[in-house]
Amino acid sequence: MIAPDADFIIIGSGPAGVSAAFPLIAAGRRVLMLDAGNDAGPQEENRSVRVLGSDLESLRGDDGSSPKLQTPAARGILEPFRRQSGISGNGFTPIGSLARGGLSNIWGAQVSYLDAEDIADWPIDIASLQRSYEHVAKRIGISNNADVAADAAGEPVLPLGATAAHVLRKHHAETPADGSFRLYPAINAILSQARPGRAACDLRGDCLYGCPSGAIYNSRQDLLLLRQSPHFRLLDNMRAVSLIRSAGWIVGTADGSSFSAPKIILAAGVLGTAGLLADLLPIDEQGLRLLNSPTLAIPLLSPARLLRPATPTHSLAELGLSLRYGEGASDYVTGAIYEVGSLPAQSFINRMPLGRRAGRAAFETIASSLLVATIYYPGDQSRSYIHRDAATGKRLTVRGGFADGFGLRAEALKKALRREWKRLGLIPLPGASLAEPGVDAHFAGTLPMGATGAFGTSSDGELNLHPGLHIVDGSVIPDLSSKYITMTIMANADRIAHRLAETEAKPAL
Numbered sequence: 001m002i003a004p005d006a007d008f009i010i011i012g013s014g015p016a017g018v019s020a021a022f023p024l025i026a027a028g029r030r031v032l033m034l035d036a037g038n039d040a041g042p043q044e045e046n047r048s049v050r051v052l053g054s055d056l057e058s059l060r061g062d063d064g065s066s067p068k069l070q071t072p073a074a075r076g077i078l079e080p081f082r083r084q085s086g087i088s089g090n091g092f093t094p095i096g097s098l099a100r101g102g103l104s105n106i107w108g109a110q111v112s113y114l115d116a117e118d119i120a121d122w123p124i125d126i127a128s129l130q131r132s133y134e135h136v137a138k139r140i141g142i143s144n145n146a147d148v149a150a151d152a153a154g155e156p157v158l159p160l161g162a163t164a165a166h167v168l169r170k171h172h173a174e175t176p177a178d179g180s181f182r183l184y185p186a187i188n189a190i191l192s193q194a195r196p197g198r199a200a201c202d203l204r205g206d207c208l209y210g211c212p213s214g215a216i217y218n219s220r221q222d223l224l225l226l227r228q229s230p231h232f233r234l235l236d237n238m239r240a241v242s243l244i245r246s247a248g249w250i251v252g253t254a255d256g257s258s259f260s261a262p263k264i265i266l267a268a269g270v271l272g273t274a275g276l277l278a279d280l281l282p283i284d285e286q287g288l289r290l291l292n293s294p295t296l297a298i299p300l301l302s303p304a305r306l307l308r309p310a311t312p313t314h315s316l317a318e319l320g321l322s323l324r325y326g327e328g329a330s331d332y333v334t335g336a337i338y339e340v341g342s343l344p345a346q347s348f349i350n351r352m353p354l355g356r357r358a359g360r361a362a363f364e365t366i367a368s369s370l371l372v373a374t375i376y377y378p379g380d381q382s383r384s385y386i387h388r389d390a391a392t393g394k395r396l397t398v399r400g401g402f403a404d405g406f407g408l409r410a411e412a413l414k415k416a417l418r419r420e421w422k423r424l425g426l427i428p429l430p431g432a433s434l435a436e437p438g439v440d441a442h443f444a445g446t447l448p449m450g451a452t453g454a455f456g457t458s459s460d461g462e463l464n465l466h467p468g469l470h471i472v473d474g475s476v477i478p479d480l481s482s483k484y485i486t487m488t489i490m491a492n493a494d495r496i497a498h499r500l501a502e503t504e505a506k507p508a509l
């Protein structure tokens with residue numbers, strides 16, 4: 001038998017892949033990481049290129065998707081996946097990446113932590129997840145936003161923008177209309193203090209165009225550290241296209257190469273992993289259930305802040321919020337509030353009930369008093385399925401949808417939120433919109449840990465049907481709460497890799 005190329009092959013260099021790699025190399029395991037992307041990244045120094053794009057693509061018409069998906073950086077990450085993944089959408093935007101660092105090149109970096117109630121049905125205990133949260137938080141760097149005018153308490157903090165700080169003060173001054181409503185400074189994976197190779201946030205607000213200083217966490221940064229280990233090897237431009245079981249597993253790549261290892265760790269993102277496993281899973285007519293978070297965006301005006309100057313801050317989430325809409329453990333929405341000043345103006349102007357010129361004039365007058373709230377529902381409010389294309393049997397199509405009764409629940413929630421906006425002195429503007437499923441990019445649950453049957457995985461993310469294939473991305477997260485998911489994906493990957501590092505790297509058969 002030919003000697004395996006490594007003890008573990010990890011497919012994907014996004015947040016999940018790098019989080020799995022660290023514990024394995026620390027335990028002396030040989031890790032080969034294959035990634036479809038390469039070193040060419042969005043670290044373009046020239047600001048005009050970052051904002052407008054090298055082909056001036058930002059000046060093309062607004063395609064109606066979220067502003068954060070329309071920047072040159074976002075288009076550059078998302079388009080190769082759209083073209084090459086063989087995954088299309090029907091009432092669903094299939095967001096994925098074929099880039100070094102994955103979607104962390106363009107993510108919003110907001111961080112949430114699940115609690116014991118959130119994972120009550122998972123086959124793992126909260127203590128093991130919390131240990132891994134700590135490992136990951138230390139590695140990536142986390143900051144709280146803070147109203148520095150009020151208190152900073154010695155913690156690593158970044159200043160809230162003036163409009164967000166004003167709203168938070170109003171919240172603290174008056175009792176919420178709904179007792180379950182929470183509003184708090186957002187927690188983001190942004191550095192407030194420099195680290196080797198990464199500067200602290202400069203508060204210039206260019207975040208959506210690719211953070212040039214590395215203050216926002218991007219898993220590319222971890223690859224620099226991983227590559228210092230003699231146990232770690234990264235091969236770029238290696239798009240995995242097949243997985244074949246032999247003495248262990250053989251990964252075939254688009255350029256005709258193949259690599260073998262006793263264990264394969266799939267970290268290609270939920271859609272990428274589904275694409276890779278399509279031939280190994282009995283996906284029938286009903287399709288493979290995919291959990292995503294229905295997402296609502298609500299523009300808000302703070303009249304008290306009209307014509308007041310904006311203060312320097314980043315343009316990621318300023319505030320976090322949550323509100324219950326039912327009695328069930330997961331019946332709550334989570335959201336974020338952004339200051340609009342440094343978001344792409346065109347996306348807002350196009351949504352205003354005014355002509356372009358009048359829209360621009362209005363936008364410039366009110367920008368510093370504008371906020372946008374994005375609200376995420378839990379995955380059980382989605383009805384999305386991955387289907388095999390009947391004609392070719394090769395391509396996958398994701399059909400998106402919402403749970404029965406979602407429309408009524410969404411209306412009731414908007415009403416409950418309107419009471420809170422009023423209390424906070426905020427006026428909801430026309431243009432609130434429910435995003436097409438998929439735009440949320442919060443995906444989970446296709447191959448849940450603890451489930452029995454062909455689509456289930458063990459608590460170590462190992463496919464029931466295929467020993468030796470472990471999955472560490474969102475696919476194995478059993479249920480999707482409305483909280484931001486990536487910190488949990490990373491922590492779960494870290495947890496699984498610690499468990500794998502403890503086991504002997506024997507061939508799977």
Ligand SMILES: Cc1cc2nc3c(=O)[nH]c(=O)nc-3n(C[C@H](O)[C@H](O)[C@H](O)COP(=O)(O)OP(=O)(O)OC[C@H]3O[C@@H](n4cnc5c(N)ncnc54)[C@H](O)[C@@H]3O)c2cc1C
Nearest residue numbers: 012013014015016036099102103108109110240269272486
């Ligand atoms: C605009 C935007 C904003 C977001 N904001 C937030 C946020 O604020 N908070 C939050 O928690 N989450 C956020 N997310 C979601 C977050 O980006 C993802 O949850 C996270 O990146 C998932 O990590 P991953 O490693 O599982 O997958 P990915 O980041 O998708 O990485 C997948 C990796 O696999 C590689 N790959 C894929 N297919 C193959 C193949 N066939 N062969 C080889 N390599 C392959 C890719 O090149 C890539 O390196 C956001 C996403 C988007 C798009």
Ligand code: SF4
Nearest residue numbers: 201202204205207211
């Ligand atoms: S403001 Fe945004 S882009 Fe600028 S350093 Fe801070 S996080 Fe990065």
